[in-house]
Structures are given as C-alpha cells and as structure tokens.
Amino acid sequence: MSARPQVFIIFYSLYGHIYTLAQSIKKGVERVADVDVKLFQIKETLPDEVLAKMHAPAKPNVPVIEPKDLALADAFLFGIPTRYGNMPAQWKHFWDATGQLWVSGALNNKLAGTFFATGSQHGGQETTAFTFLTTLIHHGIIYVPLGYTHPNLQDNTEVIGGSAYGAGTVAGGDGSRQVSAKEHAIAEHQGESFAKVVRQFLAGRQ
Ligand SMILES: Cc1cc2nc3c(=O)[nH]c(=O)nc-3n(C[C@H](O)[C@H](O)[C@H](O)COP(=O)(O)O)c2cc1C
Numbered sequence: 001m002s003a004r005p006q007v008f009i010i011f012y013s014l015y016g017h018i019y020t021l022a023q024s025i026k027k028g029v030e031r032v033a034d035v036d037v038k039l040f041q042i043k044e045t046l047p048d049e050v051l052a053k054m055h056a057p058a059k060p061n062v063p064v065i066e067p068k069d070l071a072l073a074d075a076f077l078f079g080i081p082t083r084y085g086n087m088p089a090q091w092k093h094f095w096d097a098t099g100q101l102w103v104s105g106a107l108n109n110k111l112a113g114t115f116f117a118t119g120s121q122h123g124g125q126e127t128t129a130f131t132f133l134t135t136l137i138h139h140g141i142i143y144v145p146l147g148y149t150h151p152n153l154q155d156n157t158e159v160i161g162g163s164a165y166g167a168g169t170v171a172g173g174d175g176s177r178q179v180s181a182k183e184h185a186i187a188e189h190q191g192e193s194f195a196k197v198v199r200q201f202l203a204g205r206q
Contacts, residue, residue: 005198006072007037009191010065011079012044012090014056015175017117018079021167024184025077025115028191035195040065042094067097075111075198076141077191078132081171082116085124086131095135108140111201113194115187116168119175121159129165144197150189152182162186 007029013019022039029037041062044051070076080087101107114132116125136143146166148154153162160182161168167187169179179187 005035005074005195005202007035007075007077007195007198008040008065008070008073009037009077009079010040010042012042012088012094013060013079013081013117014051014054014088015081015171016057016060017169017171017175017179018081018115019060019062020179021115021117021169021183021187022077022079024179024187025079025167025191025194028188028193029077029195031188031192032195032199035199037191037195039063040069042090045090045093067094067101070098070101070110071106073110074202075113075144075194077113077115077194079115079117080128080132082118082124082128085127087128091132098139102139105140110139110141111144111194111198112136112141113144113146113166113190115166115190116161117171118161118168119171119173121161121170123170125161125168126163126165129163142201144194146186146190146193149193150186152186155182158182160186166190 009022011018011022147164161170167190169183
C-alpha cells in the first residue's frame with residue numbers, strides 16, 4: 001500500500017449523469033494535499049443491442065476496474081444510479097464477484113462514501129444508499145456519510161439531488177435534466193470532505 005492515501009472513485013453510468021458527478025467529486029478530492037485519486041467505471045453487463053434500444057451513449061474513456069483491484073485502494077467513492085430504489089444489476093454483478101476479497105477480509109477497514117442519480121426527485125436516492133450499505137457492511141468497509149455539511153442540502157428553492165448519504169442528481173424521467181450548479185457544488189464538497197476524513201483516518205492508524 002502506498003504511503004499516500006489512495007481514493008478510487010468507482011461508478012456505473014448508463015446516461016452520463018453519474019459520470020458527470022464523479023468528475024466533480026474528483027475535483028474536490030484533488031483539492032486535498034497528499035491524497036491520490038483515480039476514476040474507474042465498472043463493467044457493463046447489458047448486451048449492445050439492449051444498450052442501443054435504451055439509447056445509451058458510448059461509455060466514457062475511463063478504465064474498467066476489476067473487483068480484485070479494490071484491494072489496492074484505501075477508500076472508495078461509489079457512484080450508483082438508482083434502479084427501483086436500489087443499485088443496478090451491474091453493481092450487483094460486480095459485488096457478486098468479490099467473494100475472494102470477502103474471504104480474505106481484504107476490504108476490512110477501508111472507507112467508503114456514496115453518490116447517486118435518480119430519474120425523479122423522490123425516486124429513491126436514500127433507499128439506494130441504504131440498500132447498498134449491506135454490501136459495504138459485509139465487507140467490513142467503514143461508511144462515511146456526507147451529513148448536512150453543505151448548505152445546498154438544505155436549500156429548497158429548486159430541485160437539488162443529494163442527501164446526508166451523498167451527492168446526487170435528478171436526471172428527469174427522460175434523462176434530459178443535467179447536473180445543476182448546486183449539485184456540482186455538493187459533489188465537489190463531498191470529494192474534498194471525504195478526502196480529508198480519509199487522510200486523517202489513515203494518519204491516525206500509523
Ligand atoms: C430499469 C431502470 C430502473 C430505474 N429505477 C428508477 C427508480 O427507482 N427511481 C428513479 O428515480 N429513477 C429510476 N431510474 C432512472 C435512473 O435512475 C436514471 O436513468 C439514472 O439515475 C441516470 O443516471 P446515469 O445518467 O448516470 O445513467 C431507472 C432506470 C432504469 C433503466
């Protein structure tokens with residue numbers, strides 16, 4: 001393990017909203033000195049013909065992470081677009097290939113935060129966090145909530161995704177809504193505050 005904390009931002013994104021948030025979160029992590037950050041996506045499991053029928057754009061030029069590579073990080077920020085109030089099958093597929101990591105306890109005491117996208121305002125960002133947590137807990141991963149640490153999380157003047165569980169965006173039923181300035185600000189803040197927690201936690205362990 002490197003002496004500098006290694007933060008992996010790992011996402012699945014079908015229509016790009018989560019990827020956009022991930023880039024803002026990365027900017028936030030990069031504001032913190034002596035922390036390294038890398039962006040990854042997980043493998044797509046849908047066949048090309050289904051993706052075409054769903055009008056999915058091409059995947060971004062971001063490396064695809066293998067489950068075993070989770071062991072290389074100290075901390076993770078997981079990007080999760082909601083499916084029926086919980087994680088997409090692509091994420092479940094990824095986690096279901098982490099049995100060896102679980103057996104060896106390789107992820108015990110690593111840190112994680114989460115961020116989200118839903119189609120609608122009340123489409124389940126918090127239930128997605130909650131249901132994703134069971135996987136983190138079984139792996140012994142320490143969850144770092146965002147809390148109400150950014151004023152935009154209490155701003156009711158417009159639709160703003162995100163919650164105490166992490167940054168978020170509301171994509172709209174047809175996916176046409178783009179990540180707003182206030183959602184970007186929350187995402188950058190999450191990256192920065194998470195990186196500070198990671199740095200402090202790891203320094204305390206030395
Ligand atoms: C099969 C399926 C189930 C979905 N379930 C929900 C849902 O429960 N709540 C919701 O608000 N949006 C739901 N959506 C919309 C997605 O959450 C939305 O497209 C996604 O968050 C956009 O992120 P992305 O652009 O990164 O893919 C669903 C989409 C699909 C394809």
